[in-house]
Amino acid sequence: MRSALLLICDAFLINLSIIIAYMLRFDSLNLSGTYLLQYYEIAPIVVFVYLVSFYVMKLYNRVWAYASIGELSAVVQAVTLGSLGVIALTYLLEYLLPRSVILSSWALLILLVGGSRLSWRVLVEHKKGNGHHGKRTLIIGAGDAGVLVARELKNHDSGLLPVGFIDDNISKQKMRVLDLPVLGTRERIPNITKRCNIETIIIAMPSADSQTVREIFALCKETKLEVKILPGMYQLIDGRVSVNRLRPVKIEDLLQREPVELGLGEISGCIKGETVLVTGAGGSIGSELCRQAAGFGPKRLVLLGHGENSIHKIWLELTANFPGLPLGIEIADVRDKVKINCIFQKYRPGLVFHAAAHKHVPLMEMHPDEAVKTNVFGTRNLAEAADSAGTKTFVMISTDKAVNPSSVMGATKRMAELIVQHMARISRTRFVTVRFGNVLGSRGSVVPIFEEQIKNGGPVTVTDPGMQRYFMTIPEAVQLVIQAGSMADGGEIFILDMGQPVKVVDLATEMIRLSGLEPDKDIKIKFVGIRPGEKLFEELLTAEEGSAATRHKRIFVAHPCPVEIAALEQELLLLAQNPTRLKDDDVFAALAAVLPNFKSCRQMRAV
Structure with missing residues (x-):
């Protein structure tokens, strides 16, 4: 019905434009003049040609209530095509329309058809305006x-x-x-x-x-x-x-820095057409890696995680947003060497993002054996499986807490970095590490904790007035991780530009104000003291590593420090002899043997 009305309207406007053009050309208002009578003979053919051109240019498939420049451009193209068709047809029929009439009718028809469409939009918006x-x-x-x-x-x-x-x-x-x-x-x-x-x-x-x-x-x-x-x-x-x-x-809106400029060509070449596997795919970083990698057209995206609920959630999201993307769903623990090998042989991923890890500093101080099993042995299992499966690039997500570590979590992540660097020397796979600080809004991080405390009426607990941390948003961090992965040659530790460190107490204060409340008036801030393994200031580099610029202004690369591979392998062998019954003292001794700077922290625990 709608299309039929438009066809009738357009047929009338086509004839009207040509009749007006004749009148202008011959300066006459006489509708029964000789020239017009000749036009009436071929009018049905002219109308048919124009309507066909309108149909070909899909003028009847558009929603004119939202007409804009694109729709007007289509009108111009359709009228131009119709005018050329009329010129060709009348030439074949040996009936030549005056050129001035064709030119005038072309302009008039654009005005009339375009005006009719825009008037519909004006009418719709007027109705919206009156009832909106x-x-x-x-x-x-x-x-x-x-x-x-x-x-x-x-x-x-x-x-x-x-x-x-x-x-x-x-x-x-x-x-x-x-x-x-x-x-x-x-x-x-x-x-x-x-x-x-x-x-x-x-x-x-x-x-x-x-x-x-x-x-x-x-x-x-x-x-x-x-x-x-x-x-x-x-x-x-x-x-x-x-x-x-x-x-x-949100607090990240007030802390954000300049937008990340991505080398889309590099990233697309790294991901497009590849099987991409993400470990810890249900976590904050892992799930964002999945979202962004999916947008670059991988051959298949494999979600590997230990928690079924979080994997199920990101699986449903990706299925809805990327319906044509083949997904692999694997519920597995990175500590299960046999299953990890089976998964890698099944998919043979070309690109791996390793985001699975235990990350909470106080909890890992209580359970150092679990930190070693996941962060150290889990990383080794994945790295060896990637090597065997012929993976092209393996990217491990690390942390600033791995620099001069004062915690078990940081020390195990540093050992994981060393494992990845060692594999880079002996494997054809490009093994790299990306190191950055805290991410805003990740599970268990300070921002969700503060939000919950504010919601409950306080107090907001801060460890120390001088506590400072680097912060980055999850999407920002993941974009840079993917960019770093596309730049990998093998063996690098990439450092992300975290900007200036932020005082945690300032973060708490700003979040209270964001909630429409006043710090220390509506919500109290309470200092509870530094927890075991924490430092007042985090570092992104050791003094020995230094850093060098890369072709991306927000990414730097650390100079690799020599490590005693024999000591690393010996301690890993000792720990692996009875992994189900690791003693705290054995874990501390192994970490101190590989990481000499960690000894002082072990001695402090003994005091």
Whole structure:
């Protein structure tokens, strides 16, 4: 029915454009003139040619309620194709239309057909405008992202009604974007929200640095209104902006740095068409590795993890978002050497991301045997299986706690680094390590703990006023991990640029304020003392390692330190003799034998 009405409308407009063109050409309003009477004879053929061209250009398959530049371009192409068809046909029929009539009718038809389509959009938007209700919303940022957000809010009943923009660009002041005014610069936010009865504020500046976001958010908080944000570009992996991406401001929005610039060609060449295996695929880092790797078109993505619930969750997510991607699901423990070998022989992955590990420092101080079994023996099992299966690249995720380790967790991760470096010397597989600090929002990390404590009314517990840590968002870290993997030659320890360290007490303070509360007034901050194995400051490099730049400005490579392979192998052999009954003293002795700097920590425990 819709298409039939459009066909009738277009047939009328085609004839109307040509009749008007004749009238303009011959300066006459006489509809029964000689030339027009000749046109009436071939009018059905002309209309048929135009309608066929409109059909070929799919003008009847478009939703004109959302007509834009793309739709107008299609109209121009369809009318041009139809005009050329009419010229060819009338030439074959030896009936030549005046060139001026064809040219005039071409312009008129574009105007009439395009106008009819746009008028439908205007009508639809007018109806929406009359019936659209919601919270009066101020959008901060009149750039591409802000315009996309405004368009989404106008086209969907989201419960938000865009009122105008805030933008610091002087050239945009007093201008209108999507028929919405640019009301002023950021300094005027408090005044504008009162004057325009604003109920919600949206920060739509995904490329802004953290300092700018912090300043804008501080002004927004003065208004006591609801504030939402469009995540940073490193979180918008697919680049799509939509209403459902909007969310409350989080601590990572205030700590983010410049967006990561990826070498997409390198990454695509590394992943596309390869079987990619991710260990710890249900964890915070592992699941994000799966999401991002899936977007580069691997031949198969294998999810390997020990926890069935977390693996099931990421499996369902990937199945929904990447329906054409073959997935391998393996519930297995990296400590199970036999099963790990079977899995690697089954899939023969070309690229492995090893993210499985025990990571909680205090718990691993209580259970050093478990740290060794997973972080050391598990890594060795995977590395040897990758070598046997002919894997091209093996990337291990490490931590800044492996540098001059003061904890069992850090020491076992350092031993895992040494195992990977040793395998790089004897294998054709490119074995590399990527080392970085804390990631915001990972399971069991400080941010979720603080969120839960704030939710329960406090206190927020901080170990020491001077405690500092490097922080990075999960998507940002994973993007750099994948980039580092694509740069691997073998044997490197890549160091990610973590920016400046952040005081944990400042993080707690900012999170309390984000919740709309006042530190030490609504929520108390309590200092509980440094826990076993923790350091006040974490390091990313030892003094001996140093670092060198790579072709990516956010990734550095550490100079490998010589290690006594014989001592490493001897201690691994001793520990492996009875892995089910490892004693704490045996673990400490083995770690100290391989890592001399760890001895002092062992001696401190004995005091």
